[in-house]
Amino acid sequence: MDTEAHDTERDRSSPPRTGDEEGSRSARFPEAPWRGAALLGAACAAFLLLFSTFVMQPFLIPSGSMQPTLEIGDRVLVNKLAYRFGSVPQRGDVVVFDGTGSFVREEPAGNPVTGLLRWAAAAVGLAEPAETDYIKRVVGVGGDRVVCCDKRGRVEVNGRPVDEEYLYPGDAPSRVPFDIVVPQGTLWVMGDHxxxxxxxxxxxxxxxxxxxxxxxxxxxxxxxxxPVGRWSSLDESGDQGSGGSAPAKHSTRVTAPGPVGSHG
Structure with a gap:
């Protein structure tokens, strides 16, 4: 009896062992070491975007409208939680705001894909902010009377002159006279330059x-x-008038691609 022949046929028809099958599969489909790195990178990017959207966002300064406080190319870190829990902007605060309806009549239309990419880049400080985003110094809050100028050429808030040491050297507080009362729920804002x-x-x-x-x-x-050489907090620096002192922090306007005189 030719048992060897039968054994050979039986071996050929028997299914492959599990170990052999896994080895063959891994040989055909080798594990990609970059997959883990790609997943980690995607997770980090998602975290940065969420953090930037709800907690802290870097803003690129494209203009000199707030020199010497902020220079062109500076990136300021904007605290988005500052006014989330009952706090409100104070005189001297440097605030980033959406100028739609105040500085810009309506938001400009654009390519949605390009807009999304720009938003993502701006969220991590790699691109200029949206066209409607600005950053300025708060000079008056709701109920304040802001006047320019007194006999010495100073801005007055509620009858008290404001010592604006942060102004650009040689700049007048304003060459445009005004006398306004700030409605409740709004802010009067100005640049330092x-x-x-x-x-x-x-x-x-x-x-x-x-x-x-x-x-x-x-x-x-x-x-x-x-840049690294300009790492600093925007410290309090002066009295913003009206019944007590308030911090006078540094400010400028973020226009990126910017309206209202582009980067003015």
């Missing part, structure tokens, strides 16, 4: 009178995060 800043003064004759609704404030700029 007054001769190169288009701010509430430039919208006096428009609907809203140049006032920025508090609800449009994105957050408070608390730190300069870049």
């Amino acid at each position: 007054r001769s190169h800043s288009r701010d509430s003064r430039d919208h006096l004759g428009e609907p809203g009178g140049g006032m920025v609704p508090v609800e449009k404030v994105v957050g408070r700029a608390d730190w300069i995060g870049w």
Whole structure:
């Protein structure tokens, strides 16, 4: 009896062993070491976008409208939780706000895909902010009377002169006279480089009178995060008038691609 032949046929027809099958499969489909790195990178990017959207966002400064406080190319870190728990903007705060309806009549239309990519890049400080995003110094809050100027050329808030040490050297507090009362729930904001800043003064004759609704404030700029040589907090520096002192923090306007005089 030819048992060897039968055994050979039986071996050929028997299913492959599990170990052999896994080895063959891994040989055909080798594990990709980059998959783990890609997943980790995607998770980190998602975390950064969420953190930037709800907690802290870097904003690129594209103009000199707030020199010497903020220089072109600075990246400020904006605290989005500053006004989330009952706090409101104070005189001297440097705030980022959506200028739609106050500095810009309506949001410009654009390619949605390009807009999404720009938003993602701006969220991590790699691109200029949206066209409607600005950053300025709060000079008056709801109920304040803000006047320019007194006999010595100073801005007054509720009858008290404001010592604006942060102004650009040689700049006057304002070459445009004004006398306004800030409605409740709004802010009067100005840049530090007054001769190169288009701010509430430039919208006096428009609907809203140049006032920025508090609800449009994105957050408070608390730190300069870049470049390394300019790492610093935006410290208190002066009295903003009216019944007590308030912090006078550094400010400028973030326009990225920016309206109202582009980067003014």
